[in-house]
Amino acid sequence: MKKQYKKYFILSVLLTSFIFISGIAIRYIIDPVGINNKVNLGLYKDVALAYRIQKFVELNEVEPNSIILGGSRAHYLNPKDLEKYTHDKVYNLGLTYSTLEEQYYFLKYSIEHFQIKNVVIALNLYPFSEKLEDNKSDFDETLFEDGFTILKQIKHYLSLPLIKYLKYAYENKYTEPFYKDGAITAYHQSIVLKDHTWEDRKKSSLDGYYRKYNEYLEWGDTQFEYYRKMVKLCTDNNINLKVFTTAIHVSQLNILKDVNKMDIFYKWKEELAKIYPFYDFMTENSITINDDNYIDTSHIKQEFGYLYFARIFEDDSVNIPKDFGIFTK
Numbered sequence: 453m454k455k456q457y458k459k460y461f462i463l464s465v466l467l468t469s470f471i472f473i474s475g476i477a478i479r480y481i482i483d484p485v486g487i488n489n490k491v492n493l494g495l496y497k498d499v500a501l502a503y504r505i506q507k508f509v510e511l512n513e514v515e516p517n518s519i520i521l522g523g524s525r526a527h528y529l530n531p532k533d534l535e536k537y538t539h540d541k542v543y544n545l546g547l548t549y550s551t552l553e554e555q556y557y558f559l560k561y562s563i564e565h566f567q568i569k570n571v572v573i574a575l576n577l578y579p580f581s582e583k584l585e586d587n588k589s590d591f592d593e594t595l596f597e598d599g600f601t602i603l604k605q606i607k608h609y610l611s612l613p614l615i616k617y618l619k620y621a622y623e624n625k626y627t628e629p630f631y632k633d634g635a636i637t638a639y640h641q642s643i644v645l646k647d648h649t650w651e652d653r654k655k656s657s658l659d660g661y662y663r664k665y666n667e668y669l670e671w672g673d674t675q676f677e678y679y680r681k682m683v684k685l686c687t688d689n690n691i692n693l694k695v696f697t698t699a700i701h702v703s704q705l706n707i708l709k710d711v712n713k714m715d716i717f718y719k720w721k722e723e724l725a726k727i728y729p730f731y732d733f734m735t736e737n738s739i740t741i742n743d744d745n746y747i748d749t750s751h752i753k754q755e756f757g758y759l760y761f762a763r764i765f766e767d768d769s770v771n772i773p774k775d776f777g778i779f780t781k
Contacts, residue, residue, distance in 0.1 A: 479609035484617045487600075487608065495621045499631050502590045503547055504554065505608055507634060509600055511558070514633070515566050516543035521559060521682075522574030523550040525698040525751055528641065529574070531633040533758040537765040538570045544634035549587035552579050552678035559682050561596045563689055570692045572764070573682065575730070577697075577720055578664055580679070582672020585664065641754050644747060654703070657748035661704055666711040676723060683728045694764045696777070697721070699733035701749035702740045721780065729781035731764050737775040 480488065485506050486497035499506050517540035520526050526546030534542045545558050555573070562568050578584075595604065628639040644653075686693040708714050724730055739745055745756055762770035763777035 476606060476609055479612060479614060482614070482618075484612050484614070484621075485608075487605075495618075496624055496626050497629075498617055498620065500548070501612060501617065502608060504589055504591045505595070505600065505604075507545060507547065507558070508561075508595055510634065511543060511545070511562065512565070514541060514543045516541045516562070517567055518542045518570035518572070519559070519562055519568060520544045520546055520572045520574065520634075521555045522546045522698070523576050523579060524548040524636075525576060525700075526550075526574035527634075528636050528747070528751055528754050529757040529760070530638075530754055531635055533761050534570075534572060536758075537761060537767070540569060542633065546574070546635070547589075549589060550579065551584060551587065551589075551591075552675045552682070554589070554591050556678045556682050556685075557593060557596050559685055563685055563691070568689070568691055570694070571686050572694045572761075573696075574760075575679075575695060575697045575724065577717060577734070578661075578669065580675045580720055581668055582670040582674055583668045584675075585668050636754070638754055641747060650743060650746075653748040654701075654743075657750050658703060658707060661750065662707050662711065665707055665713050669711075669713050669716060671716050671719065676727075679724075680727055693728070695724075695728055695730040696760060696764055697724075697730060697732050697734040699737075699740050699752050699760075699776070701743075701746050702736045704749045705734075705736065705740075725780050729779065731760075732778045732780045733760065733763075733776060735775075735778065738773040739776050 481491050482493065482495065483489065483491070484495075484498055485502045486499060487502070487506060487509050518534060518538040520529055520531065520534060520542070523546060527544065527548055529544060529546065531542035531544050545555070545562070547554060547558075559571065590608075592604070598604070600608075626639075626643070629637055630640040630643075631637060648656075683693065683695075685691075705717075708717050721732065721734075733739075739752070739756065739759070745752055747753055758770070759772055759776060761767075762772050
C-alpha cells in the first residue's frame with residue numbers, strides 16, 4: 453500500500469471510530485430508558501423501550517427482600533401495599549407481555565443474588581398457553597449469566613430508536629415518573645384514564661384478548677414446567693410464597709365462552725391447585741363486575757391492589773368483599 457493511501461486509510465478508520473464512539477457517548481448521556489441516570493437533561497425516560505434490561509439494572513441497585521412477579525397486571529401493583537405485610541424492601545418485577553420463562557429467570561437470579569424472603573406471583577391464564585404470540589421483548593437469557601456487560605450496554609444504546617424517542621420525549625411534557633420501584637405509578641394510570649374513555653379502553657382490551665384467546669390459547673405443559681420450577685425454587689429456599697390469579701373484568705371471562713376455551717380455563721385452575729395453593733380472584737365477583745374498578749378489562753385500578761395483599765396475607769382489619777378471592781388447593 454502506498455504511503456498516501458495508507459494515510460487516508462488510517463484517517464478513515466480514526467474518523468469512523470470517532471463517529472462511532474461519539475454516537476455511543478451521546479446515547480449514553482441522553483439515556484432514553486434510564487439505565488445509567490448519570491446526566492439529567494430533563495427528558496422523559498421511556499422505560500417501555502427496554503423493560504427487561506431496565507428492570508435487571510434497577511433490581512441490582514435495589515437488592516430487594518421481597519418481589520412481585522407477573523405480567524402487566526402485576527406491573528400495576530404498588531410495592532407499598534406489599535411492604536405493609538413484609539416490612540422490607542419490595543421490588544415489582546411485573547413485566548408487560550411477560551412470559552413464564554422470563555419470570556422464572558428473574559426469580560432464579562433474585563434468589564441467587566439477594567436475600568429474598570417473600571415472593572408474590574400474580575398469575576394470568578394466557579402466558580400458560582402452549583402457543584404464544586411473539587412479545588417482541590428485549591429479554592436476553594445471557595443477561596442473568598454475564599450481567600449487563602460493556603458489549604451488552606453498547607448493543608443496548610445502539611439499538612434504541614433515538615430520533616423517534618427524542619420526538620416522543622419532546623412532545624410529551626410529563627411531570628412525574630411513570631415507574632417507581634418497578635411498578636407503574638398512579639400518575640401513569642391517571643394519564644391512561646384521562647386520555648381514553650372507558651368504552652374505548654374496554655373495546656381495545658376485549659378485541660386484543662379475543663384475538664389472543666382465539667388464535668393462540670392452546671393447552672400444553674411447556675409453560676407449566678416453568679411455573680413448577682418457580683414454585684420449587686421458592687420451596688427449596690424456604691421462601692414465603694404467595695400465589696394468586698388476577699381479577700380480570702367479568703367481560704373477559706365471557707370472551708373465553710365465546711371462543712369455546714372455558715375447558716382450558718377450568719383445567720388451568722385444576723392444574724395450578726395440584727402444584728401449589730393459590731387465591732383465585734379470576735371469578736365473577738363484586739369487584740370484577742364493577743366497571744369503575746378497572747383501567748380496562750384486563751387491569752384492575754392500582755388503588756384496589758391492596759385488596760389482593762389483604763386477602764392473601766389474611767388481614768382481617770381490611771374490609772374485603774367476601775366473594776373476592778377464593779383459597780384453592
